[in-house]
Amino acid sequence: MENSLSNMMCLDIYLLSLDSKESNKIKKQVKALDVESKPLLSWNISHTNSFVMSRKExxxxxxxxxxxxxxxxxxxxxxxxxxPFEALVLTDSLEKIIWVNKGFTEMTGYSKTFATNKYPSFLQGEMTSKESKKEIRTNLQKEKPFELSVINYKKDKTPYTCQVQIFPLYSNKITHYIALETQIQ
Structure with missing residues (x-):
């Protein structure tokens, strides 16, 4: 009994990490297995820490x-x-977004679906400095990891300062970039 409750809790945590379309698809598969779901009776701080770690994992x-x-x-x-990171943004070598994590959607208000196939510059706006934009371009051309702060904009047009670490990802050559982002204001 305890093991099945633990498994259900893990499933619930996993489902939280998915977008609604993916989550609903898996929920239908679980219902087909005729698994009885029980409400969670208690939740303490150690479970909250486990949830954060699970999402990062x-x-x-x-x-x-x-x-x-x-x-x-x-x-x-x-x-x-x-x-450290809250948001992850994975782009192809041409800098087009191919995947973002749930932290990105929480930080920006943009869905995974909306962000996919766009360039990260869609987050920039009036207060994003020309120097920041130039620094990003210059560092990408160097093909080395780098870090900078940039003012981006949420879906609701609220500006926020974001600490970004960008790493080129390579096999024989650079194929992708990953940005680790943390909101600092």
């Missing part, structure tokens, strides 16, 4: 799956474990 696993698919030579575990 899910993000790491998703990026590791991309790493395997594209045969990146980067140490993904080290990049994601040693650097």
């Amino acid at each position: 899910l993000d790491i696993q998703k990026i590791k799956a991309f790493a395997e698919k594209y045969k990146w030579k980067n140490d993904i575990q080290k990049i994601l474990s040693n650097n």
Whole structure:
């Protein structure tokens, strides 16, 4: 009984990490298995910490799956474990977004679906400095990891300062970039 409750809780946490379309698809599969869901009776701070870690681990696993698919030579575990982030943005080598995590949607208000196939510059606006834009372009051309602060805009047009770390991801050449983002204001 305790094990099945633990499994259901893990499933609930996993479902929270998905967008609604993916979540509903899996919920239908679970219902087909005729699994009885029970309400959670208590939740303490240690479970909250586990939830945060689980979500970060899910993000790491998703990026590791991309790493395997594209045969990146980067140490993904080290990049994601040693650097703080709320949001993750994965782009192709032309800087078009191919994936964002749930932290991105929470930070910006934009859905995964909306952000996919756009360029990260859609987050920039009036208060985004020309110097920041130039620094991003220059550093991307250097093909080395870099960090900077930039003023971006949420979906509701609210500006926020974002600390961004960008890492080029490569196999034989750079195939993608990953941005680790933390809101600082």
